[in-house]
Amino acid sequence: TAPVIAIDGPSASGKGTVAALVAARLGFHYLDSGSLYRLLALFAQRHNIGWDDEPGLAAAASGLPVEFADGAVWLENNDASAAIRSEEIGIGASKVGALPAVRAALLQRQRDFCQLPGLVTDGRDMGSVVFPAAALKVFLTASAEERADRRYKQLIGKGDSANLPRILQDIIDRDARDAARPVAPLRQEPDAFLLDTTELTIDQAVAQVLRWFEE
Ligand code: C5P
16 A cells, blocks of 8 residues: 655644655655545535535535645645635634534545555544554644744745734634644644744755655
């Protein structure tokens, strides 16, 4: 079976950036599992399914018409790459992700990405639930202040307006919700390596993951 590198961690930690670069370096497949939760929230919004309608969401999740191709993500054959990145859809993703039937419906879909020559994936429960036998598990984090600062610069860089204290509070609140929920709470697995990127560049973080994998 194909080796898996599972990178979990809190929001805005940079785990997605690091995971995608590690995948590119190794020539592995890449799965951003958060995008599936975001796509489901967007699909529900477009089809008038409530973000608390557990049976309706679970049914939608099992047949979710998504495709990852040409560096974009497609929902019902439309490019949804930008739409899933909004703050509103991020909140929707964390709501639908709190429902056990939704997580169960997305489980096999995520496992289907595990194909040769290997997979790098990032999320909250990649090492604990989806790929418990992963060859390498990393818990990638950074201080809340550093994560808020990175998100702030990203928004400003895009020409959007941004309020640093508010971003910091949102990050603290989202961390608390993701850690406190009964299903798949965010936490470091006992067999995961801790990668605190507060003082690291992206290149240094990527190099560390590759070293652990090659050890
Ligand atoms: O990582 P990202 O910010 O895109 O994830 C959006 C939301 O989806 C998270 O706040 C989390 O609640 C949920 N999620 C999850 N399990 C995953 C990935 C994301 O519950 N594996």
